[in-house]
Amino acid sequence: MFEQLTAAADHIAAATGRESHDVALVLGSGLSPYAASLPGATTVAYRDIPHFPVPTVTGHAGHLASAEFAGVRILAFAGRTHLYEDVPLADIVFAVRTAVAAGCHTVVLTNAAGGCGDHLGAGDLVLISDHLNLTGRNPLMGPNDERLGTRFPDMSEAYSKRLRGLAREASAESGVPLEEGVYAWFTGPTYETPAEVQMAKRMGADLVGMSTVPEVIAARHMGAEVLGISLCTNLAAGISPVPLSHDEVKEVAMEATDRFTRLLDSLLPRLGAEGRS
């Protein structure tokens, strides 16, 4: 794994002409257009990066973009791999691990998710304050490579308080409202039953989704600071009066792209100052 990550990070450095990057940005369903909107971005196809997994689901792209934005070197990932593709968890976290190997000290993970918190509605952007891993799986299961991180990583502040403060500043500056909530990770690919949504809600979840948590775990394992932002594209099953559809999700995501872009444009310049190598 370590050698594969090094090879992938070396390829990205050569292909982008940037020997190191500062901030990784993983773009969720419908949010990938942001990668192309970064000024002067150089794109690299996942399939050209050694050992890099290529996602299979429609609506998920498969490339990264490298750009320098307000002095911050950003590696933006359009398209990710999910547990429901039945691939090894090592593949699911490969992109985030590569980004940290490529120098990123900060990892911003975004996703589209269902909302079950009483304060949430479709279209809301939500700062993830913590998570519930309801899959029974963990990307760190198996032998631990001490070159990547410790056997038993602390998760008491998986989602950095400091970064959440910066996101709040970006929200105030950009005028883009930001809610806050706990994200529960399910395997998918089915959406939840109404009973499962009620279970998650009573356990403390405000959001339900199929990604992000393994990437957070891997990024924390490697010592990166993490920020998570969900786009609540739908009220979760049983809370919404209508059945969930992937088309509805895509429609809400498109409507939110502009707000999301304004928030990130204000946020990213705040993420560069520390830890630059």
Ligand code: 8IG
């Ligand atoms: I978008 O309601 C989106 N992704 N698990 N449940 C789960 N994942 C989702 C949902 C949802 N909406």
